[in-house]
Amino acid sequence: MTADAPALVWFRQDLRLADNPAFAAAAASKRPIACCYILDDETPGPWRLGGASRWWLHHSLTALTASLEKHGGRLILRRGAAAQVLPQLAAELGASAVYWNRCYEPYAVARDKALKEKLGAAGVEVKSFNGALLHEPWEIKNKTGEPFKVFTPFWRACVASGAARTPIAAPKRLEFAATASPSDALESWALRPSKPNWAKSFETEWRPGEDGARAALKAFLGKQLADYSEARNQLGVYGTSRLSPHLHFGEISPAQIAASIDPDAPGAGKFLSEIGWREFSHQLLFHWPNLPERNWKDQFDAFPWRDDEAGFRAWTRGETGYPVVDAAMRELWVTGYMHNRARMIAASFLIKHLLIDWRRGEAWFWDTLLDADLANNAASWQWVAGSGADASPYFRIFNPITQGQRYDADGAYVRRWLPDLAKLPNEYIHAPWTAPTDLLRTCGVKLGETYPHPIVDHAEARAGALAAFATI
Ligand code: FAD
Numbered sequence: 001m002t003a004d005a006p007a008l009v010w011f012r013q014d015l016r017l018a019d020n021p022a023f024a025a026a027a028a029s030k031r032p033i034a035c036c037y038i039l040d041d042e043t044p045g046p047w048r049l050g051g052a053s054r055w056w057l058h059h060s061l062t063a064l065t066a067s068l069e070k071h072g073g074r075l076i077l078r079r080g081a082a083a084q085v086l087p088q089l090a091a092e093l094g095a096s097a098v099y100w101n102r103c104y105e106p107y108a109v110a111r112d113k114a115l116k117e118k119l120g121a122a123g124v125e126v127k128s129f130n131g132a133l134l135h136e137p138w139e140i141k142n143k144t145g146e147p148f149k150v151f152t153p154f155w156r157a158c159v160a161s162g163a164a165r166t167p168i169a170a171p172k173r174l175e176f177a178a179t180a181s182p183s184d185a186l187e188s189w190a191l192r193p194s195k196p197n198w199a200k201s202f203e204t205e206w207r208p209g210e211d212g213a214r215a216a217l218k219a220f221l222g223k224q225l226a227d228y229s230e231a232r233n234q235l236g237v238y239g240t241s242r243l244s245p246h247l248h249f250g251e252i253s254p255a256q257i258a259a260s261i262d263p264d265a266p267g268a269g270k271f272l273s274e275i276g277w278r279e280f281s282h283q284l285l286f287h288w289p290n291l292p293e294r295n296w297k298d299q300f301d302a303f304p305w306r307d308d309e310a311g312f313r314a315w316t317r318g319e320t321g322y323p324v325v326d327a328a329m330r331e332l333w334v335t336g337y338m339h340n341r342a343r344m345i346a347a348s349f350l351i352k353h354l355l356i357d358w359r360r361g362e363a364w365f366w367d368t369l370l371d372a373d374l375a376n377n378a379a380s381w382q383w384v385a386g387s388g389a390d391a392s393p394y395f396r397i398f399n400p401i402t403q404g405q406r407y408d409a410d411g412a413y414v415r416r417w418l419p420d421l422a423k424l425p426n427e428y429i430h431a432p433w434t435a436p437t438d439l440l441r442t443c444g445v446k447l448g449e450t451y452p453h454p455i456v457d458h459a460e461a462r463a464g465a466l467a468a469f470a471t472i
Contacts, residue, residue, distance in 0.1 A: 005096035006177035014250035021129035027171030050367035058191035063209025073176035101131030106289035137286035213246035228267035236412030244371035281379035321454035324404035327417035336370035404430030
């Protein structure tokens with residue numbers, strides 16, 4: 001290795017230049033910097049990037065490439081199992097160091113550990129950093145030295161620790177390696193859907209990339225934070241930050257978010273505690289790596305899930321006959337996002353009204369959410385199912401009619417996503433089958449034709465769910 005051997009920065013779920021510890025360390029190492037991203041569809045097994053995530057990744061990598069080029073650098077794109085591709089690239093570049101920010105998915109932890117050994121044995125310095133969380137999952141422990149299993153004491157301990165990561169300053173000096181190492185063309189990865197282009201509508205909803213993330217945070221702090229505690233539950237208003245895909249892809253860090261908020265400002269405590277749920281989910285995944293596949297409470301292993309293809313299909317297509325559930329599933333399809341309250345209602349319907357295994361819903365969300373995140377998705381599905389740590393009790397079964405009436409009282413959410421029901425008065429918008437026949441006719445609704453009849457009866461489904469639960 002020569003004196004000007006580069007430090008290779010391996011970008012993963014940290015697609016930003018600001019507050020990026022690995023990138024900053026490479027700059028501070030006085031070595032020229034080389035940057036890469038590896039599309040690894042092999043290592044994650046069933047958790048390879050889903051369809052919607054791939055669309056986001058395409059745009060986020062485009063933005064990162066442009067930022068690097070603005071500073072005179074480039075992003076080398078490679079595809080394949082990172083355990084092989086990264087050492088090959090490091091050797092090709094003659095790199096003397098490789099830096100990355102840590103990921104917490106079990107397959108990533110195992111892969112990175114093996115990579116550290118392999119690269120180290122080849123005489124390459126390897127350093128990894130925390131760029132994704134306020135606290136490392138192993139830092140916050142309860143009094144007996146165990147990981148927390150309940151959110152409230154976990155978050156209280158995080159706040160009390162006073163040890164949250166704070167953002168680091170952008171590197172002052174950037175010197176990039178003059179490398180002609182080949183890079184895949186991003187287009188050749190075909191991350192965006194084409195025939196059909198089901199992601200067309202995402203383009204007007206989202207602005208992936210570091211600048212887009214910063215703009216989303218600024219807009220949220222300026223307009224929504226003060227009312228967040230109340231508005232976050234209202235389905236029809238944009239009351240939340242919509243930062244989740246930006247956070248998942250690391251276009252912004254929780255440390256940057258926390259540092260831009262006065263913790264005593266109205267709404268701040270509640271908002272920061274939601275970032276806390278993200279931390280909690282990550283520490284659960286880290287300590288219980290089977291979280292995406294196995295019931296956290298093994299009592300649920302005996303649950304009599306139903307095999308109901310027709311029910312599952314109706315749920316995915318937003319054709320259950322329950323407007324708030326169907327609006328949620330259409331919102332997901334059109335925007336790649338779903339409101340948090342709607343996620344809880346839709347997930348509960350699948351698990352408790354249809355008695356379909358939560359893992360099927362988890363997999364559907366994995367493929368269709370732009371913010372699909374192994375920790376948050378798995379922890380949240382298990383929370384709704386009642387099988388998770390600090391979960392909502394199974395017997396608390398969301399009523400999709402009253403949830404709609406409560407969190408979408410003026411029907412704005414249902415009308416936005418189900419225009420066929422738009423003319424129904426508020427009184428009937430969450431239960432169209434209860435409306436008088438002439439009113440349905442005047443409003444242009446033909447149940448069974450323009451909008452489905454409910455696929456299950458709420459009271460019967462509730463009783464069925466409780467009976468199934470009683471068996472375990
Ligand atoms: P805000 O309310 O503005 O919250 C700010 C940030 O805090 C979010 O961006 C997110 O990073 C974090 N956050 C908020 N709520 C939660 C939560 N309950 N658990 C963990 N982190 C949270 N979130 C994902 O990021 N990826 C997922 O794959 C995912 N799957 C979910 C599946 C189900 C069934 C449910 C009920 C929730 C899921 N969530 C997931 C959590 C939550 O719904 C989203 O994080 C939130 O709706 C994103 O919108 P926002 O950025 O406007 O959130």
